[in-house]
Each structure stands twice: as C-alpha cells, then as structure tokens.
Amino acid sequence: MNMPGATQPRRFCRSGPLHGRILVPGDKSISHRAIMLASLAVGTSTITGLLESADVTATAAAMRATGASIEQVKPGVWRIDGVGVGSLLQPAAALDMGNSGTSTRLLMGLFASHGIQTVFTGDASLSRRPMGRVIQPLALMGAQFTVNADDTLPLTMRGADPAVPIHYRLQVASAQVKSAILLAALNTAGSTIVVEPTPTRDHTERMLRGFGANLSIDIGDDGARIITMQGPQDLHPCDIEVPGDPSSAAFFVVAALLVPGSDLTIANVGMNPTRAALLDVLRAMGGSIEEEDHRVIGGEPVADLRVRHSELKGIEIDPASTAAMIDEFPILFVAAALASGRTVTQGLEELRVKESDRLAVMSAALTFAGASVEEHADGLTIEGTGGAMLRGTLPGQSIATMLDHRIAMSMAIAGLVSEAGVTVDDMRPVATSFPQFERLLGDVQCR
Structure with a gap:
C-alpha cells in the first residue's frame, strides 16, 4: 500500500x-453497495450513516466519473442522483481504487454489462491481490479484459454490449464474486443464475430488493443457495440508513x-x-x-x-x-x-x-x-x-x-x-x- x-x-x-x-x-460493505445502486437508480436517494473512509470514497469517486451526482449533505449524510441502469458514461481517466478490493471487484461487475471501457488502478497492496475469480464469470458474460499475467491490477475492461446471461456456480465462497455477477445481471437480458454452495454475506441481495430489483432465492437439493435475476432491471431511488x-x-x-x-x-x-x-x-x-x-x-x-x-x-x-x-x-x-x-x-x-x-x-x-x-x-x-x-x-x-x-x-x-x-x-x-x-x-x- x-x-x-x-x-x-x-x-x-x-x-x-x-x-x-x-x-x-x-458498515463498509453496505456503504459500497448503497453508493453503487443509488447511482443506478433514476432519481434521488439519501444515504445516512455512510462510512466516510478512504475505501468508500473511492467507490463514490468512480460513480461520479461514470455520471452519477454524489453530494455530501453533512457528515454521514449523502445525496445521490442516479443515471439509470444502462446509462453509465465512459470515465475520462483511469479509476484509482486505492486499497479497496471491494470497490474494484464490485465495480468490475457493475460496468461489465455496460458498453464502456474502464481502466482500474490501485496502490501497491491492491495491485497484488487476485482479480481472476471475478474476471472469469464476467468474461463468460462477454466482458473483455487486458490484464497482467497473474490477473492483478492495473487492468482494462471493456464492458459487453449486450451482455450474456450465465449460470455460474461459485468456485470459492466469495460475496464479492457473487455480487459482481448480480450487478452485471442488472443490465443483462435473460436469467442470470448464481449458485452459492456456502452462504456468504447477503447485503447485495437485500439491497437490490430494496431498490426494486426482482430476484429470487431458492435452496437446491444439495443445500446450495440459487439466486436468479431476470434482467434487465430498473431501480427506483430509496433512502438507506447504514x-x-x-x-x-x-x-x-x-x-x-x-x-x-x-x-x-x-x-x-x-x-x-x-x-x-x-x-x-x-x-x-x-x-x-x-x-x-x-x-x-x-x-x-x-x-x-x-x-x-x-x-x-x-x-x-x-x-x-x-x-x-x-x-x-x-x-x-x-x-x-x-x-x-x-x-x-x-x-x-x-x-x-x-x-x-x-x-x-x-x-x-x-x-x-x-x-x-x-x-x-x-x-x-x-x-x-x-x-x-x-x-x-x-x-x-x-x-x-x-x-x-x-x-x-x-x-x-x-x-x-x-x-x-x-x-x-x-x-x-x-x-x-x-x-x-x-x-x-x-x-x-x-x-
């Protein structure tokens, strides 16, 4: 770092x-997701209790760079005017994620089904952390990547237009991989299915529903969680207390x-x-x-x-x-x-x-x-x-x-x-x- x-x-x-x-x-995990989903909703959302840390402000900066209007009203209270699913803009420069692996992996998913090109960079610590586990499913959905041999930052991603829905069974227990796929599914026509053998934090599923997304969660014969989203989805603004x-x-x-x-x-x-x-x-x-x-x-x-x-x-x-x-x-x-x-x-x-x-x-x-x-x-x-x-x-x-x-x-x-x-x-x-x-x-x- x-x-x-x-x-x-x-x-x-x-x-x-x-x-x-x-x-x-x-909560840091919830703060990241609240900024991202509010930025995709059409209208104004208010977030109170937002974590104002370096990792979360990196997410806010990335969403500003792709078109959302994000303003701090007072400490802990933020107002976001979203651009709508499918309407993200091409960022003018590389997105510096600092030390935030959560920002990087979730934003890769969010941008993967938008036809924009994004360059992700980070500090020395983040640049050693593996991104291959997220790249693999997003590439199956049609996103294209230019990346180091060891799947680390910096990387360039070209979002798919249109993206392809997938049926993907998680290889490792990772809420970030699951969330990246679900965020990509927001702008992907058809049924995207994520199978989660070991349950991980479910903030993304809860918040997607809060913003109006329609997704279903079932339990398979082997006990795995099966999460299905029929895209594309429109999100409505809402107020979030973190x-x-x-x-x-x-x-x-x-x-x-x-x-x-x-x-x-x-x-x-x-x-x-x-x-x-x-x-x-x-x-x-x-x-x-x-x-x-x-x-x-x-x-x-x-x-x-x-x-x-x-x-x-x-x-x-x-x-x-x-x-x-x-x-x-x-x-x-x-x-x-x-x-x-x-x-x-x-x-x-x-x-x-x-x-x-x-x-x-x-x-x-x-x-x-x-x-x-x-x-x-x-x-x-x-x-x-x-x-x-x-x-x-x-x-x-x-x-x-x-x-x-x-x-x-x-x-x-x-x-x-x-x-x-x-x-x-x-x-x-x-x-x-x-x-x-x-x-x-x-x-x-x-x-």
Missing part, C-alpha cells in the same frame, strides 16, 4: 476497564471481553446472520455478549451489544463458519491468545490474499508480543495464556503490520492486555475502514 505522509507509529498500553456506550461507523459495521465493532467486543472489569455497550451494530459468526464463536469461548433492542434498519437486522469481561476458553473453530467471519479472524486470534487452552483454526487460505498474508503477519505479530502461535498452511493454532497478560513489545520495538488496517487495530487491542504495551508500526491504514478507531478507544478508556 502506498500511504501519503510519514508513518504513524502508536503505542497502546495496558488498560483499565472499558466502560460506556459507543457507536461504530457505518447500520454500524460488525467488523469494526469486533475490535471493541474483543477488547471488552479481555480487559478485566469492562462493561461496554456498542450501539446500532448490524446483526446480519451472514456476518454474525464471530459473536457465536466468542460466546462458545465463554464470552458474555448480550444483544439488546433488536430492530430492522434499511432491511438489515440491528441490535445493541452489551459486552462484559469474561474468562475465555480455547476451542476448535468449525471451518464452515469461515465465510461469515472472514474479516474478523485477526481480532479473534488476539482473543485466542488470552484464552485458556488451545484454539485451532483451519480452512483460512483466503486470509493469505487479503491486504496482507494475514495468517503469516498475525502469527509473527502475536509471537513477537509473547503469544504461543503455530502457523499452518490454512490456519493458526494458538495456545492461550489463560487470561495472563501478554509480554508486549519493548521500547524501540514495533509490530510489523504490513500496512494492513485490520492487523494494526488487532494488535492495538493486544496492547491493552500486555504488560509492556504494544507499539504498532503505522496506524495510517486504519483510515481505509475505521478513521475514528483511536478516538473511540480513548473515549471508552477515559469514562
């Missing part, structure tokens, strides 16, 4: 109890579980069942996590989470839960490092092609901070301390996060439960997903 400005090392020290009530920023991001809430959930004496409420957290596996795992480890005031916001289930310090125990985590908590494994590894006994994870090959190789980087980071970690090809085995503090890092030493925002925040939380504290080498990447992280952490420590 190419980050502007000087590095921003931070030291996170052993903490007293965490108390209070906080709001985490809007719930709090469960992936962002996860850092504070684990912090409150680990820091003795903590009693913390995290309000307005999205509780979509395709995203809630981390809470189930932490409860299985003995965590006290209560869900209060269940409600529905923008078609998404939401609740307040009350989290209290708990004595955690190590468990063997079912690989079937991986897709529903893929982004939360770095902070789960921190929880495992303080648990009693052994935590075993497997089936996590996907973590090796995220913003960093999250298995290797978290293994090295936790080991450096004093945890007992064994790395495998597809997961980590962690022998917990039984609640005893980690050693931490000595003055002058820092954790190498490889400019990965989730590694940086996870190791910041590890610093709260370490004897010497933990120095994170650079907190700048946190701006891609959770710009308020350090401020909120200070708020709950000072109450």
